[in-house]
Every structure is written in C-alpha cells, then in structure tokens.
Amino acid sequence: xxxxxxxxxxxxxxxxxxxxxxxxxxxxxxxxxxxxxxxxxxxxxxxxxxxxxxxxxxxxxxxxxxxxxxxxxxxxxxxxxxxxxxxxxxxxxxxxxxxxxxxxxxxxxxxxxxxxxxxxxxxxxxxxxxxxxxxxxxxxxxxxxxxxxxxxxxxxxxxxxxxxxxxxxxxxxxxxxxxxxxxxxxxxxxxxxxxxxxxxxxxxxxxxxxxxxxxxxxxxxxxxxxxxxxxxxxxxxxxxxxxxxxxxxxxxxxxxxxxxxxxxxxxxxxxxxxxxxxxxxxxxxxxxxxxxxxx
Amino acid sequence: xxxxxxxxxxxxxxxxxxxxxxxxxxxxxxxxxxxxxxxxxxxxxxxxxxxxxxxxxxxxxxxxxxxxxxxxxxxxxxxxxxxxxxxxxxxxxxxxxxxxxxxxxxxxxxxxxxxxxxxxxxxxxxxxxxxxxxxxxxxxxxxxxxxxxxxxxxxxxxxxxxxxxxxxxxxxxxxxxxxxxxxxxxxxxxxxxxxxxxxxxxxxxxxxxxxxxxxxxxxxxxxxxxxxxxxxxxxxxxxxxxxxxxxxxxxxxxxxxxxxxxxxxxxxxxxxxxxxxxxxxxxxxxxxxxxxxxx
Numbered sequence: 001x002x003x004x005x006x007x008x009x010x011x012x013x014x015x016x017x018x019x020x021x022x023x024x025x026x027x028x029x030x031x032x033x034x035x036x037x038x039x040x041x042x043x044x045x046x047x048x049x050x051x052x053x054x055x056x057x058x059x060x061x062x063x064x065x066x067x068x069x070x071x072x073x074x075x076x077x078x079x080x081x082x083x084x085x086x087x088x089x090x091x092x093x094x095x096x097x098x099x100x101x102x103x104x105x106x107x108x109x110x111x112x113x114x115x116x117x118x119x120x121x122x123x124x125x126x127x128x129x130x131x132x133x134x135x136x137x138x139x140x141x142x143x144x145x146x147x148x149x150x151x152x153x154x155x156x157x158x159x160x161x162x163x164x165x166x167x168x169x170x171x172x173x174x175x176x177x178x179x180x181x182x183x184x185x186x187x188x189x190x191x192x193x194x195x196x197x198x199x200x201x202x203x204x205x206x207x208x209x210x211x212x213x214x215x216x217x218x219x220x221x222x223x224x225x226x227x228x229x230x231x232x233x234x235x236x237x238x239x240x241x242x243x244x245x246x247x248x249x250x251x252x253x254x255x256x257x258x259x260x261x262x263x264x265x266x267x268x269x270x271x272x273x274x275x276x277x278x279x280x281x282x283x284x285x286x287x288x289x290x291x292x293x294x295x
Numbered sequence: 296x297x298x299x300x301x302x303x304x305x306x307x308x309x310x311x312x313x314x315x316x317x318x319x320x321x322x323x324x325x326x327x328x329x330x331x332x333x334x335x336x337x338x339x340x341x342x343x344x345x346x347x348x349x350x351x352x353x354x355x356x357x358x359x360x361x362x363x364x365x366x367x368x369x370x371x372x373x374x375x376x377x378x379x380x381x382x383x384x385x386x387x388x389x390x391x392x393x394x395x396x397x398x399x400x401x402x403x404x405x406x407x408x409x410x411x412x413x414x415x416x417x418x419x420x421x422x423x424x425x426x427x428x429x430x431x432x433x434x435x436x437x438x439x440x441x442x443x444x445x446x447x448x449x450x451x452x453x454x455x456x457x458x459x460x461x462x463x464x465x466x467x468x469x470x471x472x473x474x475x476x477x478x479x480x481x482x483x484x485x486x487x488x489x490x491x492x493x494x495x496x497x498x499x500x501x502x503x504x505x506x507x508x509x510x511x512x513x514x515x516x517x518x519x520x521x522x523x524x525x526x527x528x529x530x531x532x533x534x535x536x537x538x539x540x541x542x543x544x545x546x547x548x549x550x551x552x553x554x555x556x557x558x559x560x561x562x563x564x565x566x567x568x569x570x571x572x573x574x575x576x577x578x579x580x581x582x583x584x585x586x587x588x589x590x
Contacts, residue, residue, distance in 0.1 A: 065561045073561060121440050135527070142432070144529025145416050148561040151526040156519055156557045168560060224451055231446040232430070232527050234439025262451045265463060266360045266368060266443040 008287025107134025109285030223258020241275030303582025356400035360442035402429025404580030518553020536570030
C-alpha cells in the first residue's frame with residue numbers, strides 16, 4: 001500500500017503528532033494536546049476528531065510495550081493500562097490501524113529516511129527524558145516476543161549504585177545515567193543541582209571540568225551499553241536521537257570513543273551516527289509501518 | 296533442499312564432528328582429529344578425505360567470526376586467519392558449502408530440534424571453555440553485520456575488575472566469569488586453585504559455602520548478561536548449553552533466579568531452558584543450515 005493515503009501518529013506524553021501521507025509523501029502535519037485525564041480515555045477520540053478525512057490505513061506509536069498481537073502493555077505516561085487502542089481508533093474512524101512502540105517507530109523512520117539511510121540493520125537510540133530504542137533488521141522493525149526488543153535503557157550497568165534508582169524498579173540502568181534526567185541527576189551529585197541537561201553540555205563544552213566529568217561518565221556508560229548491544233545484535237550502524245543527542249558532534253564523538261573502548265573487536269568499527277528527523281521521526285516511522293504489507 | 300543429502304560439519308579445536316543427513320534424517324556421524332599444524336591448512340582436506348561420497352550440499356561451523364559473504368575473520372583455535380574455507384571444501388569435493396559460526400550452528404540445532412523446540416525466537420548460549428551464543432529470529436540464525444551477533448561472552452560487565460582479563464583484550468567480559476575457565480579462575484581466587492569446573496559445582500551442590508559463593512557469583516553475572524540480552528533481543532526463550540550447563544537444574548535454577556533479579560519487567564518471565572543435543576548441536580545445526588533455501 002505504498003501508493004495509498006495513510007496517517008502516521010505519534011502519541012507522546014504531552015502532544016500527539018500526526019502526519020498525513022499520500023504516495024509516501026507528507027501532505028500535512030499537525031498536533032493535538034495529549035489529554036491524560038480519566039486514564040487517558042480521550043486520547044484516541046481527540047486524535048480521531050482531528051483527522052481531515054478518510055484514509056486507507058494508519059499506525060499509532062505509543063510510549064509503552066506493544067505485544068505482537070497489538071495489545072499495549074501499559075503506557076504510564078498516558079495513564080493507559082492493558083488496552084487495544086488500534087481497535088478504538090478503527091471503530092471511531094473506520095480506518096484500519098496498527099500500533100507499535102514509539103522508539104520502534106522512530107527507529108524505522110530514521111533507518112529509512114534519517115540518520116540510518118543506506119543501512120538495512122540499524123540500532124536507533126532515543127536519549128530523551130528516558131532512553132528508548134528500536135532495532136531494525138533487514139529493514140523490518142523488531143518488536144520482540146514481549147514488546148521489549150531494543151530496551152537498551154534498562155541494561156543494568158551498575159547494579160551496586162544505590163543512587164541510580166530507575167523508574168522500572170531496577171538499580172543502575174543505563175537510563176539513569178544517559179537520559180536527560182540522568183545527566184541532570186549526575187550534575188546534581190557533582191554539586192550543581194538545578195542545571196538543565198543542555199546547560200551541563202554547554203558548561204562541559206566551555207571547559208568546565210566538573211561538568212565535563214559528568215558528560216564523560218554519561219558517555220562512557222552509553223558507549224559501554226552500545227558495545228553490549230552491538231555484541232548481541234551487531235547492526236551496520238547505531239543512530240543516536242532524542243534531546244540529549246542535540247549536543248551534537250561534541251557528544252557523538254565522546255560516545256564513539258567510549259564505544260570503541262568496550263566494543264568486541266569484530267564490530268568495533270560500527271559507525272555511531274546522528275539522527276536527522278528530530279521529533280518527526282515517530283510519526284514518519286508510523287506512516288512507513290502503516291504502509292508495510294500486512295503481517 | 297529439505298529432501299536431499301547433506302553434510303553437517305562442526306570444526307572444533309581438537310575434533311571435527313561430521314554428520315551425513317538424507318531427507319533431514321541423520322544416516323551416520325563420525326569425527327576426525329583437528330590438525331592445527333601449519334596454520335590449520337590440513338583441516339579442510341582431512342574433512343574432505345573422510346567423506347563417504349557425494350552430496351547435494353554441506354555447511355561448516357567454525358569457531359570464529361563469519362562475515363555475511365562467508366569470509367572467516369580469524370579462528371584463533373584453528374590457526375586460521377582471514378580465509379574462505381567453504382571454497383577450499385567445494386574445490387576438493389565438488390560439494391557446495393556454506394560456512395557459519397559454531398555457536399550460531401548450535402543455536403539453530405537447539406532451536407529446531409533441541410531445548411528451543413516450539414520457539415521461533417531463541418537466544419542460545421554455549422558455556423564451555425569460552426562463551427559463545429547464537430540468535431535465532433523467525434527461525435533464521437542471525438550472523439550480524441560483522442559476524443558478531445550473539446557475542447554475549449564479550450558483554451563488558453565489570454570493566455574495573457583488573458583480574459578479569461579476557462582473551463579478546465577487554466576486561467570484565469561475561470566469559471571471564473561464566474565460562475568453565477572463568478569458574479575455575481573464580482575458584483582459584485577463592486583459595487582453591489586446580490579445581491575443575493565440575494568439581495566446583497559438585498562442591499557447591501554438596502554444601503561447600505565458598506564454592507557455592509563462586510557458583511552464585513558466576514550465575515549472578517550470567518543472569519545479568521542474559522537480562523541485558525533479553526532487553527535488547529527479547530527472544531521467546533533462552534537455551535543454555537555447553538559443558539557448564541551440564542551442572543543441570545542446580546545451575547539452571549540459579550541462573551533463572553539471577554535473570555529475574557535484573558530483567559526488564561516486560562520480559563522477566565522469559566524461560567531459561569537447558570539444551571538437549573549436547574555436542575551434536577553444531578553439526579546438526581550445520582546440516583539444517585545447509586538445507587535452508589539459498590540466500
């Protein structure tokens with residue numbers, strides 16, 4: 001259904017981004033606020049009400065685990081428990097809908113049209129408030145048997161670090177060091193409470209030794225986590241996105257150097273690249289997923 | 296070529312195991328010694344000379360990284376550098392041959408006919424002198440972009456542990472704690488030099504507290520590594536093979552418990568199972584690989 005009309009939808013904790021595509025081209029994009037009141041029951045109706053007309057298909061990216069049959073297993077940020085939002089969407093709009101994890105959608109978008117272009121096997125990592133990731137193999141995004149594939153944010157790197165409590169219940173997850181929240185936390189531990197993630201990077205780049213140590217520790221752990229991921233999945237390329245990656249080449253080069261310190265020799269030359277679609281990656285990837293042949 | 300005659304070959308550091316299959320059934324199996332003299336140049340001719348006749352295809356499992364085009368990127372235990380043993384084999388025998396990593400071959404064997412039967416998505420881990428692993432997704436073994444997929448032995452778990460020097464050049468790799476060699480090393484550090492891996496397990500099972508602490512540390516690190524692997528690959532099941540796993544349910548239960556301590560919630564119930572094909576897994580998996588449609 002490459003040459004059809006589809007909606008790509010990315011449901012975030014504060015905003016839903018939506019794009020309308022025809023023949024694979026973006027016709028228009030818009031957003032609606034995410035209403036998380038009442039267990040998030042208005043989210044899908046609000047999306048449906050914003051659509052400018054019928055379409056042949058849609059896909060919805062959500063911030064939570066999605067099982068192979070399309071069942072969503074909790075989206076804490078949306079107030080959703082176990083639910084099947086694609087069915088609600090289809091009932092309201094008459095448009096068949098698929099659902100996938102938001103990092104997986106962004107991974108597909110970046111692999112096909114962003115920082116991973118030219119590669120069929122890509123690990124995409126989104127470093128934002130949390131850390132999400134998606135694995136694309138042979139051009140197909142892998143959800144995993146329990147919707148957990150690519151959960152690099154929950155690699156347990158420092159199990160003895162009692163200060164690194166993760167929202168998932170574990171201690172020492174990669175996310176507690178490498179998300180924006182994690183970097184702010186490390187800066188506070190280094191005696192600079194209240195700094196934004198961007199301010200930490202700006203200070204580090206300007207030669208502030210304490211903040212460069214914070215950035216170096218974060219990049220070292222990310223490099224170690226990426227080395228683990230590449231030893232297991234061995235993609236052609238890693239693509240870094242999300243707000244943290246906006247720190248640019250200063251950040252990317254540190255992560256690449258750390259990766260090389262820990263990488264298994266056979267995959268130590270795997271390129272670490274920057275994402276290029278920004279916050280549009282999720283709805284673009286969703287549209288690409290909606291256009292894929294039925295599975 | 297399911298209903299054809301194929302050879303499955305597993306090249307180990309001391310012995311080459313070979314099976315002849317017809318219509319998918321094993322007709323006979325035998326082995327030849329691995330002659331690693333002269334850079335291992337006699338290995339493939341020795342295999343060729345042992346074959347009882349022509350066949351429609353063959354696959355050879357080797358202990359090293361195999362690139363997607365069949366180039367072997369070093370097999371230290373065989374004395375091989377960069378080489379293309381399938382071409383040598385085909386030139387000597389007239390039988391078309393594929394080559395794959397030995398742990399990947401064993402993974403395919405166990406997934407189809409061993410401890411992973413009934414699952415299409417399996418992580419197989421071979422705990423022997425070293426630690427190898429293979430990833431099977433949708434029933435196909437994944438080699439990775441650089442032949443490194445499934446290299447769980449080189450997850451860097453304890454980068455600060457200077458005593459845990461790995462043969463790969465890194466420090467603190469999973470293999471340095473969870474291989475038979477690693478367990479013997481931990482026992483020596485605990486004041487019991489010269490014990491075999493089996494003796495360590497026997498002592499632990501008999502209530503020797505110091506040796507149970509060694510086994511517990513090894514299982515804790517393996518559980519942590521498997522949790523990382525499942526967060527990234529999210530298979531339906533993990534299958535443990537190799538000599539260490541012969542310690543049986545005493546070992547498997549400890550690994551499953553450790554896995555649950557570190558696993559991401561969505562995949563914490565992933566079963567950890569025992570391999571069942573023993574040292575035949577490699578040549579059985581090679582034969583299955585030889586029977587797969589051309590790629």
